[in-house]
Amino acid sequence: EPEVTQTPSHQVTQMGQEVILRCVPISNHLYFYWYRQILGQKVEFLVSFYNNEISEKSEIFDDQFSVERPDGSNFTLKIRSTKLEDSAMYFCASSENRRSYTFGSGTRLTVV
Amino acid sequence: GIQVEQSPPDLILQEGANSTLRCNFSDSVNNLQWFHQNPWGQLINLFYIPSGTKQNGRLSATTVATERYSLLYISSSQTTDSGVYFCAGNTGNQFYFGTGTSLTVIP
Numbered sequence: 741e742p743e744v745t746q747t748p749s750h751q752v753t754q755m756g757q758e759v760i761l762r763c764v765p766i767s768n769h770l771y772f773y774w775y776r777q778i779l780g781q782k783v784e785f786l787v788s789f790y791n792n793e794i795s796e797k798s799e800i801f802d803d804q805f806s807v808e809r810p811d812g813s814n815f816t817l818k819i820r821s822t823k824l825e826d827s828a829m830y831f832c833a834s835s836e837n838r839r840s841y842t843f844g845s846g847t848r849l850t851v852v
Numbered sequence: 853g854i855q856v857e858q859s860p861p862d863l864i865l866q867e868g869a870n871s872t873l874r875c876n877f878s879d880s881v882n883n884l885q886w887f888h889q890n891p892w893g894q895l896i897n898l899f900y901i902p903s904g905t906k907q908n909g910r911l912s913a914t915t916v917a918t919e920r921y922s923l924l925y926i927s928s929s930q931t932t933d934s935g936v937y938f939c940a941g942n943t944g945n946q947f948y949f950g951t952g953t954s955l956t957v958i959p
Contacts, residue, residue: 783895783949796946839882841897841900841947842897843897845895846894
């Protein structure tokens with residue numbers, strides 16, 4: 741079964757640094773997403789991406805965040821000037837038709 | 853946004869027991885999925901089930917879309933079933949997740 745691949749599985753970064761989380765969606769999927777889960781809390785929507793542009797974003801997704809599809813296969817989430825409260829699991833998801841969605845296994849980001 | 857309630861919030865089972873997890877939505881959703889989050893935090897897709905019933909091994913799920921709820925059945929539970937079970941539904945671009953049911957299966 742096709743998978744959404746996320747790298748790295750765990751990233752530790754110093755406060756104030758920039759991080760890039762990487763995702764390889766399923767190859768024929770057109771819709772891409774990032775979600776976040778702070779430890780012990782719900783999974784929350786960050787952003788959706790279609791046709792090389794953001795189609796929707798949540799209040800969490802402020803100017804600190806950006807997304808990019810740099811080469812037609814990868815989908816990245818960049819977090820600038822990381823803060824302690826950015827520590828969370830970040831999940832990438834993709835969908836062919838916005839019916840069924842496949843989530844990656846996540847990147848655990850720890851900001852120290 | 854849509855509110856998603858899951859019950860029970862916590863569940864402890866003896867290995868081999870059966871259980872039913874429930875998910876209620878405050879409004880209609882286009883799609884509904886169940887996920888298992890293992891102890892390492894990985895989110896594993898279980899079912900895509902906007903309506904009807906599906907089975908996959910010891911797991912099955914039923915969604916009654918008209919009444920805005922879904923059930924996940926786990927039969928003959930095993931210790932590897934432990935973790936948090938989430939349901940999520942979407943309208944448009946955004947999935948709304950429930951707060952999860954934390955399941956612990958003890959040998």
